[in-house]
Amino acid sequence: MKSILLHVDHDRGFKARLQVALDIARANNGHITCLQAVSYAVFAPGDIYGSAMAAAIPVIKENAENLRAEIETELEHEGVSWDWRFVYGMAAQRLLEYSPLADIVIVGPAASGESEHGPSALVGDLVLKSRAPVLVVPAEATGFDVSAPALIAWNGSSEACHAVRGAVPLLACSCKVTLASIAEEQDKPRFDLPSTEGARYLSRHGIACELVEIPRGEAKIADTLVSAAQVRDCGLMVMGAFGHTRLTELLFGGVTRQMLTEPPLPILLAH
Template structure:
């Protein structure tokens, strides 16, 4: 992951994803591009003449400049190459514009000003539309060890295959990779791609993996996957993202939505 696109904002997970970006950059000799977007989409009901926007923008800009100064001071002492892009516009749009020449986009699970519980519309837009994998880093993440075990959620779909392929640069650094299926016996025949195909693909990249079949219990699939990853001391969970762009503000639904509502570790997604 040589080109790392990092979303800069005031949300609660900012420091967590900054640290993860630094850890990945050090491990891969990568470069961090910090993208900070300010939107004019600030309004009050009935504010037809834009007076609320005019009053709010100086404060928003001042807060953005303070955040930039704080993060730049941190980056100056980290020994990692980086650059800063300050742009006007809606953050997901600007991230998507910058993503074609990135290897990974790093975001938080919830937007600034929220209660910290995701998922956010930003995550939905970027995950479903970006041509590169998106790493969602929850608040409280202290570091990211690329050599730690990693778990790939597999259900035989094209989305899970896309996520597996996108994660190869990180999986190649891991000491142990597990391909995990959470499925009932009656569902196995419905897999378009069996887990053995995923394992075969990884082997061609020199990556050995263990195929893990997890019985479907009473817990939600997302909770089962997090539990399986934590039990195996994994530092990353990889999965395919499901949904439609027109529903991005609701972020997909189903397992993906639950996975990102309260992520318990960094989650790498691809659609």
């Protein structure tokens, strides 16, 4: 991962994903582009003359400048190549604009102004529209050990294949890769690729992996995958996102939605 796009924001998880970005950059001799998007879209009921917005703009600008000064001072002592992009506009749109030449986009599970008790709209937009894989970092993360075991959540879908392909540089650093699939008792005939094809693809990149089939049981698929990752002391999970339509995921839930609500470990997603 040579080109790392990092979302800069005031949310409580920023320091966590900054540390993860630094760890990945050091391991790959990579470059971090810190993208700070500032929006002046302030809504106040009854503010027909824009007085609330006018009062908020200087505060928003000052907070953004203070955060930039603080992080730039810290980065100067990290020994990592980086640059800073300060732009106006909505974060999701600006990140998408800068993502085409990024090897990975690093974000948190929730941006400023979003609820921390549900999946992030910012993450959803990035995963669906960006060609680069998206790494979602929990706010509680203290770093990223690139050599730690990794778990691939495999269901043979094109989304899972895209995630594996995007994760190859990180998987190549892992000491042990597990490709796990959930066995459904009443699987309908599908045209998805078997796990052996995923293993064969990885082998061509010099990455050996263990194939594991986990019984579905009574637990939710997301919980089963998390348990499998925790048992193996994984530092990364790789999975395809929004295998069903996003509307279906939002209305009825789904593995992606469950994973993004409270991610227990860094999760690399691709659609």
